[in-house]
Amino acid sequence: MQPVPITARITLPPSAQRGEVVTVRVLVRHPMERAVDAPGLTPVPRKILHTLRVTYSGEEVFRMALSPGIAANPYLEFTTIATDTGDLVFTWEEDGGTIYRREARLVVT
Amino acid sequence: MTRGWRKLLPLLALLLGAADVRPTQDYLSPEIRAAQEDPSRHPGWLWVEEGEALWGRGEPSCAACHGNIAGMAGVAARYPLVATDGALLDLEGRIERCRTQHQGESAFGRESEPLLALAAAIALQSRGMPVAVATDGPAAAFLEEGRHFYETRQGQLNLSCGQCHDNNAGRRLRGDVISNGLGTGYPAYRLEWNTMGSLHRRLRACSLGVRAEQFPLGSREYLTLELFLASRANGLPVEAPGLRR
């Protein structure tokens, strides 16, 4: 399936030195819909982002498995070692198979 | 504190009057206050980003008439205001007018995602600036209407707005700390809602809280109340897009 854009804010330092450990902050727009199936309530199927993969210049550097216990509009913070100037590519997989994608460039000096 | 002294508190608050109205950020927990100031951790910025994109869309786009969105600095601080045709408009109402009268589009609708996004992006340009709503001239009658609403006991709990937001500000009500009930942070991302929402949506929850009639979003009751709340906030900083629990 072709990845589709998603509203996300990815915060990186403006630049980093080679070998520096940088903090990556990610906010992504998603309701993280929990399954509702109880008497008297309208049933709602579960629809969450269940996986996030992050590659840096093509190599996977981070992965997260998300459950319905992650807050809506998920927030995430992790670290990565600055190796060379390149793109961090974030791909989220949603229940139902839709793939969302965003990129952010890390400038290494 | 003795029972007798406690009874005097509302009187004391009355004597202190509006001098005691403090920005809502003063009532937030340190965690939420810090996150409100940090775009990398404030989910409301997801709406800001969408609003900034919407600013460049449409025929003509917002930008085609108004230029860069940064030119909106100070605008949100002046709302609600009375338009030339005599209508009291909040920021959302003004955006809807632009959309229907100048862009020839249908209104987004109250509480719709694009309207909240645009309002958040525009309000952000006034962040930190002092609220400066007009209270005289054509606004005066609306202001009195809002003041009356604020001061009138309502609902099954028979409470006026001020009984919580003046007399008991700073004290706890269940898990909340009661603020002075200003609208300066709206539209705001509320953790309770898991999303961005308008002041009027919040006011509906206030009405429900005292078991009073809930008025429609954009209603005259909430618009005039919003103007009165803004007059109480005159001189205090715009916090929108706020982060609320």
Added chain:
Amino acid sequence: MTTLSRRAVLAVPLAAAAVPGSAAEDFAAATSAILAGRIPAEEGITLEIPPLSENGNSVDLSVRVNSPMTAENHITAIHILAEKNPIPLVATFSLTPRAGRAEVATRIRLATSQTIVAIAETSQGAVHRAAREVIVVLGACVETG
């Protein structure tokens, strides 16, 4: 505390319908699936979460594990578990030495006051565990009344 119990009653049908079996059984099962017979060290790992949370919809949490993060010795996974959530395994972070540090943060939903557990696995097969008690406070004048 009548207001609390009223909210708790509201929350129960949702939780009960979401998963078969009780959260306690699922929590124990999820924990033992990660540990796989290993005894966790109750050290070398820091779980930060406010002891009193203002809203169960969004609770800030961070985990830091002491690790050299070398090819030979690094943290491979950090798991977050919430004892009384309908789905106790809240998240799993997979790390490589390229992380540089074993530090993650996120925001989670908490169904009620409960124990939160973080478990970290190392590339050498060791496990570290940290637990914190969290009280979830409910707000006033919310949309559900």
